Amino acid sequence: MDIVGNVLPQVLKDEATEDKGEMARLQSFVGAIAVADLVKTTLGPKGMDKILKPTGPGQEMTHITVTNDGATILKSMYVENPAAKILIEISKTQDEEVGDGTTTVAVLAGELLREGEKLIQKRIHPQHVIAGWRIARDVALKRLRDISTENDIESQEFHNDLIKIARTTLSSKLITTDRDYFADLCVKAVLRLKGSSNLDYIQIIKLPGGTIRDSYLDDGFILKKQITIGCKRRIENAKILVANTAMDYDKIKIYGTKVKVNSMDKVAEIEAAEKEKMKHKVDKILKFQPTIFINRQLIYNYPEQLLADSGITVIEHADFEGMERVAAATGAEILSTFDAPERRDQVLGHCDLIEEIMIGEEKMIKFTGCKKNEACTIVLRGSSIHILDEVDRSIHDVLCVLITTVKNRRVVWGGGNSEMQMAAACEEEAKKVQGKQALAIEAYARALRQIPTIICDNGGYDSAELIQNFKVELQKGNLSYGLNMNDGTVGDMKELGIKECMRVKEQAVMAASEAAELIMRVDDIVKCAPRKRERA
């Protein structure tokens, strides 16, 4: 009712809601902080894992996921709170952009909002908070860039840095006990790519059985397919023809074709013609004189037999990615027409040895000594599919970080060192800034410092004491110090060899501040009436 005594007419649709001012702000703070708190416990080397159980009827119910990868957890959660959705969104973007730090970004945004909420309660206008955060962010990023170091891509130091970064990333994962082994493995795989950033060329094959230790980086390339029965199982000095063509019956692609005959003889004739057409195609393929023929599509018995008769090993049904990798590894061209055998040398791939191998119980085809050795394969072993999935995600994270490092080349000390340094930079800046913004800058510093604090807490150490000691060490000028999570002390990261990729941190700080700012600016939430779904 308004002053005139009228009932306010309904402006929005039925079931639509509008929250204004404090209510709207409260709603977004609560949602965002709840999400951040949820993933908070997975942060750091002593972080815990989460079990994700899908809802819905039937088979999916039984398939659970165990993970500590922030992006995976957040992606699988169904949330309704719009601010929480924003946090999930940035975590996803972080995953796409740099592949790691997905938990950090959500936690940092959550901590920023927690600090922001306190400032709002002190009656500071959100725009002032944002203005302060912006100053703080720039200062923090500048410090981050200043403390990072860069090494030449060819140098041994850079190689060592990569291994250290891989170890650091792995230390928060399930395979932390074998991190030296996997770090080495991942670095080798990434260096094989020779600066290319196409992750597709690193194939990960997961096979249950054995222990995690049995995983290895294959020096060749493995295709998860079988050689058709009746073909040679081992080919030396192979000439490879990679094709994407129909080898079942070559249907006529001209629209509206229909076979209409009036006698059985004609049917036989057409069948013969069809067969001949296929034979013709096989003949054309034979002119390339390959020793092995890999096709993306199905191969029917007849052409298969023809090819096998000529002593060609046939692999059918290779998936498209697999084919691209074979093509990349062996330097073959993917063919769909076969009319130019004179280009033989250009289109055929080459490798020294192709053989069928058994890993665990599965047969695979292994290519060794490829012409262009860009693609490679990591074979993962483990006692259960859940472990394998988690190892796969961890390896993916590491590979992403390594590729980002190869591209960006700047590294910082780990163990919370960069966050603490950024926080220190913000605090210094806060002393110089006039006006209410300074409070927000201090808040930003506190939020940054929360990251090492949470890492300590997750490890079960006394965070208050450790962080204070840490601060003192930095103040003393020991700029490479950080948290030693193995024995709960502050130690020199140089000795421990803990390094992190600067780009990951940079992206996390940028994305978290942007998201926090976005949520902070909101003073009104309008929820439309949910779309009615027809229940089947």
Add this chain to the structure above:
Amino acid sequence: MSLAFDDYGRPYIILRDQGSKKRMKGLEAYKSNILAAKAVANTLSSSLGPKGMDKMLVSPDGDVSVTNDGSIIVEKMEIQHPTAKLLVELSQSQDAEIGDGTTGVVVLAGKLLEQALTLLDKGNHPLKISDGFDRACDVAIKHLETISEEIDIQANEHEALIQAACTALGSKVVSKRKRELGKIAVTAVLDVADLARKDVNLDLIKIQTKTGGSVEDTRLISGILIDKDMSHPQMPKEVKEAKICLLTCPFEPPKPKTKHNINISSAEDYKKLYQQEQQYFVDMVKLVKDSGANIALCQWGFDDEANHLLLQNELPAVRWVSGTDVELIAMATGARIIPRFQEITPEKLGKAGSVKEVQFGTSNERMLVIENCQCTKAVTILIRGGSQMIVDEAKRSIHDAICVIRNLIKDNRIVYGGGSAELACAIQVLQYADEVSSVEQYAIRSFADALEGIPCCLADNCGLNPITSVAQAKSRQLQENNPRIGIDCMELGTTDMKEQRIYETLSSKKQQIQLATQVVKMILKIDDVIAPDDY
């Protein structure tokens, strides 16, 4: 619903299904309409100005968007009240015509309606109010023109344009980088502008978004960016001195539109048909190749065989290019869109300096950049940001900035922002009110009050005391006869908007006042609302 009765006390049924309809008339209808419209305006009023807040909108499917753009907010609110819908349309027509000031126009309409409500309570006739508003509007517009200033858009490396773009971007989430983004927008518009005709074809500016990175990474690409990659993974990733063949027919055997059957009745026919089919592919590729093209862009898909033939003939190709992209490329490179392979001739090819594939992030997404196009310069603004919502909002903000710059190129007159123009008009209208002897005088005076509501609202959003700051600004305007005194939203220490360089286009301001007045007049003329009861 009021009813009429006959002599026996039975009601006359006048409307069909009268019982199930709701009817409001007279003062009740006016007030209900005004309240509904005001509710919308109130929601928007906190988004006004550089310190305005954003709104979070959840769509029926649960997707979240955060924005401060007036027209988007009202559009996504799914308003159902008929009068409130008029305000939605108001904001949208401002968006269509000018592209900026979509929040301001709704807020102004809200303020006008607020004034109308008090006038109605005093017993003024609605038509008199609307007449008064109309006359006041004319005075305000005329005054706007006298206080407007022409700016030299060329001077100082287009400094004025950049400032105007900054004003438009100042209220958005990207305000942190308003200078950089403003420059990008100005360069983009000037690149494609036809300064002789004072016109800008905004179709030539493509805004492409990509999540990841930060808003700082947003950049201008002097070419066209399309979200596609080469049709075959082994095709070259870069083509220099590209001669582009733009096709809108698929690399597939033809499919005539008439329904037909090809009957095969003998093995002979079968073979013939097979050969013919093979020939189709060879011919198609040959026609493209013979024309001298070194890259083919196609709106449709490719058959595997055709795709490989293209690779074999060293003819890089792109498939499934969207229709709008095809048109844009045609405009920029001077290529003719070719609907049939037979019609490919060398003259119809478009030319560009280079076509290359670029890659982003770890997710392995690739895009194609076409640079140095032969004909007009088409440009792409690639927007980056931490999440989809930021990227979307940045896109809307840049669109606003681009519109402002275009308006300035069309008409280089500006007024100063920060509420100064509204305040100046209010003073003028108030003076005029005293000269009018009829009842409209009150309405005209109220119009002036409504105009003052805008600087009030600005001051309120910035955390200043609205009454003090507006009163101060007003008295200074009168004392110094300086129409540039406004509200110091950014707390820079001066209220002279010329010093703060807050530029707004005259066309946008004029349009705002005119449109708002029109809608208010329309709402004031409604005295009867008949609607189904369950509405």
